[in-house]
Amino acid sequence: SQKIEQNSEALNIQEGKTATLTCNYTNYSPAYLQWYRQDPGRGPVFLLLIRENEKEKRKERLKVTFDTTLKQSLFHITASQPADSATYLCALSSGGYQKVTFGTGTKLQVIP
Amino acid sequence: DADVTQTPRNRITKTGKRIMLECSQTKGHDRMYWYRQDPGLGLRLIYYSFDVKDINKGEISDGYSVSRQAQAKFSLSLESAIPNQTALYFCATSGRAETQYFGPGTRLLVL
Numbered sequence: 001s002q003k004i005e006q007n008s009e010a011l012n013i014q015e016g017k018t019a020t021l022t023c024n025y026t027n028y029s030p031a032y033l034q035w036y037r038q039d040p041g042r043g044p045v046f047l048l049l050i051r052e053n054e055k056e057k058r059k060e061r062l063k064v065t066f067d068t069t070l071k072q073s074l075f076h077i078t079a080s081q082p083a084d085s086a087t088y089l090c091a092l093s094s095g096g097y098q099k100v101t102f103g104t105g106t107k108l109q110v111i112p
Numbered sequence: 113d114a115d116v117t118q119t120p121r122n123r124i125t126k127t128g129k130r131i132m133l134e135c136s137q138t139k140g141h142d143r144m145y146w147y148r149q150d151p152g153l154g155l156r157l158i159y160y161s162f163d164v165k166d167i168n169k170g171e172i173s174d175g176y177s178v179s180r181q182a183q184a185k186f187s188l189s190l191e192s193a194i195p196n197q198t199a200l201y202f203c204a205t206s207g208r209a210e211t212q213y214f215g216p217g218t219r220l221l222v223l
Contacts, residue, residue: 043214104154
C-alpha cells in the first residue's frame with residue numbers, strides 16, 4: 001500500500017540555523033509533492049509545490065527538493081526563526097482526478 | 113472574510129446523536145474534501161467531491177455521509193455518533209491546481 005513517512009519525532013534547532021525536514025514515500029509514483037504548514041488547532045496552509053520533473057523549488061527562505069529515484073523530498077528553512085515553529089506536512093498526488101495523501105507531519109521547534 | 117468556513121467550530125455531542133458539520137467556500141473551487149485529524153495519524157480523507165454531481169469515498173468513510181448542496185457547500189454528517197469519532201475535522205477545497213485550502217476546523221467531542 002502507499003505509504004508516506006515523515007519523522008514523527010520533533011526537530012529542535014537553534015534560531016538562525018537551517019532546518020531540514022524529510023518526506024519519504026513508498027509504493028507511489030507522485031506527479032507532484034506539496035508541503036504545508038500547520039499551527040496547533042488550525043488548518044494546514046500551503047507552502048510549496050514541486051512537480052516530478054522538477055529537482056528543486058525555492059520561495060524566500062524555503063527550499064524543496066524532490067528525488068523520484070530515492071523517493072524522497074527534503075524541505076529546508078534557512079535562517080530559521082521562532083515564528084517558523086509549527087508542524088510541517090508533506091502531501092503527494094498522482095495528479096488529475098487523484099486525491100492528495102498527507103503524511104503525519106514533523107513538528108519543528110526553533111529555539112531562540 | 114475567510115475563504116473556507118466551517119460551522120460549528122466546536123461541538124460536544126452524545127453517543128448515538130446525529131450531527132452535521134457544514135463547510136462553505138468563496139473561492140469558486142469545484143473540488144471539496146472532508147478530513148479528520150487524530151494525534152499521530154495525520155490527516156485522513158473521509159469523502160471528496162470533484163463537482164456538485166460527484167461524491168467519492170475516502171479511506172475512512174464508514175459511519176459518515178456527505179451532501180454537496182451547491183458548488184460552495186459541502187456538509188458532513190455523522191448519522192449516529194460514537195466516541196471514536198472524536199477528532200478535529202477539516203474541510204478543504206481545491207481548484208484546477210492541486211493546492212488545497214483548508215478551513216479552520218471543527219473540534220468534535222463525542223461522549
